[in-house]
Amino acid sequence: MGLEQVRRDWTRLGSAEPLWAVCVDPAKRHGGWDDDEFLASGRADVDPTVARLAELGLRGVRRVLDFGCGAGRLSNALAAHFDEVVGVDISAPMLAEARRLDRSGGRISFVLNERPDLSLFGDDSFDLVYTDLVLQHLPPDLAEGYVREFARVVRPGGAMVLGVPESERRTFKGMVFRYAPWPLVALAQRVLLRYPAPMRMHTLPAERITELVPHGRIAASDEYWGGDHWRHLRHYVVLGDPR
Secondary structure (H helix, E strand, O other), rough: OHHHHHHHHHHHHHHHHHHHHHOHHHHHHHOOOOOOHHHHHHHHHHHHHHHHHHHHHOOOOEEEEOOOOOOHHHHHHHHHHOOOEEEEEHHHHHHHHHHHHHOOOEEEEEEEEEOOOOOOOOOEEEEEEEEOOHHHOOOOHHHHHHHHHHHHHHHEEEEEEEEEEEEEEOOHHHHHHHHHHHHHHHHHHHHOOOOOOOOOOOOOOOOHHHHOOOOOEEEEEEEEOOOEEEEEEEEEEEEOOOO
């Protein structure tokens, strides 16, 4: 499964059910998300995270990259705190929905990126990279490549907020994702759960992030939403001098 397949899958998800695909809730299938409720859920995630960054001493944040912005749920919440937010996604229909929901008054720009890197952006061009529940949906080699790119585009003294699954829980679904072949999982999602397209899941442990960002340090890792099947951590990675 390469980047082109990821693009096709999330283009289908963005065309069929963009809000539900961003916030998967069985009760919200088939247009169940209200726009205001959807955006409020983004604020509920971002506001305490921004407060945590302040506790950790991060200052001078003006420009933020929201990686895997989808329908702009977190982009709008980030724009309430920072001067400029760039939302990046691989799915054109998702970005169309994000533009429809943009309540920022011009502080957000949404960018389509179909590359396995962030070459659209120069070194040290952001103060903060924020990504939540996105990297898990990419093949591990692509996810790890993007983490390296985050470190490149964040200025020294800036930070990354990475919300990722640390490990699978020992539940039936957690063990299925850990041990079952991906084609079988994808088939079950399409046929049994009737997803418009499958959603991959994999973990990204803290020790691997440390290896990928040798000039950064994880200042804090907070456990947050993970349901019954994954242990999710939100890592606050502070960047030092480049290699």
